[in-house]
Amino acid sequence: MKVFIVYCHPSKDSFTNDVYKSFERGLRDAGHEIIISDLYDMNFKTDISEEEYLRETYYRIDGIKSKDVLIEQKKIQSSDAIVFIYPVFWTEAPAKLVGWFDRIWTTGFAYKPDPTMKVLEKALFIVCAGKSMKSLIETGEKSAMETVMLGDRIRDRAKEKEMVIFDNVTHWNEEARSENIPLHLSKAYEMGIKF
Secondary structure, eight states, rough: OOEEEEEEEEOOSSHHHHHHHHHHHHHHHOOOOEEEEETTTTTTTOOOOHHHHHHHHHTTTTTTHHHHHHHHHHHHOOOOOOEEEEEEEETTTTHHHHHHHOOOOBBBBBBBSSSSOEEEEEEEEEOSSOOOOOHHHHHTHHHHIIIIIIIIIITEEEEEEEEEOOOOOOOHHHHHHHHHHHHHHHHHHHHHHHO
16 A cells, blocks of 8 residues: 655654654555655645635636645545644644645645545544543543544545544653553554554
């Protein structure tokens, strides 16, 4: 399977980066082909321009798309599955990933009229959260993240869709963090192997 990973974290010295590397290693060990967009390494432009806004707001498929947008859309079209790996920032993905959706999910590609984006076999979100799952559920944050990513951003753009949250890795509780990290990294590798 050809898997497109969209990775978004500002630091190489992070748990999220370790998750990304573990998952990627699992994919490679399973024989999958991988395409990667590391949004921070690419210095991906997140702000939508006025020209892009006007194209989108009036559903103009004839509007010019930037080269960086066309490259990302080509990566999607050449893949069987897409995986997003990122940390939770205020119940949301980092701004770079939000901006990626703003700019890549264009009219005529990801939505009306007559979208040309292929329906992917799988869409997976691997999310790293400082909070515990219990807290994320109690506050409604888990549900909110799933609604935004699985419901709105993926919707019917993939046959299968899932969000996996690696929780309880905050530096506020180093004891829980040190217990959870090896378990999460092992799971990330297994997810890659079984993808």
